[in-house]
Amino acid sequence: MxxxxxxxxxxxxxxxxxxxxxxxxxxxxxxxxxxxxxxxTDMTRMIRRKIMDDKSLSMNAHNIKIITENNQVVLRGVVENDSERSKVEKIAKSVAKNTSVINNTTIEKK
Incomplete structure (x- = not known):
């Protein structure tokens, strides 16, 4: 026992x-x-700040959505032209470095 x-x-x-x-x-x-x-959150904030600081971008480009989740940054919204589309992607990649950036922005139809 x-x-x-x-x-x-x-x-x-x-x-x-x-x-x-x-x-x-x-x-x-x-x-x-x-x-x-x-x-x-910090990465999203830094990308947003850099986009807002670029005065050559349109109001639409300044207002794109930036979603950072699961080691990815997704850009959504409307931009004025292909140049802006490339520029916001370049800004996001400069901040995100080792994070995937997916550019789902669209060009505004006039």
């Missing part, structure tokens, strides 16, 4: 160790996600 109690006690200790490790892993994943989200 004593050995049975000892076995159960050992199993409980081992199980509690696994539970503690799982909790630590969940906390690390949450921290990593928070850091990733902050990085994405």
């Amino acid at each position: 004593k050995s049975l109690v000892s076995v159960f006690a050992i199993l409980l200790l081992v199980e509690s160790g696994f539970a503690a490790e799982a909790t630590q892993n969940k906390a690390k994943v949450a921290d990593d996600q928070a850091m990733s989200e902050q990085h994405e």
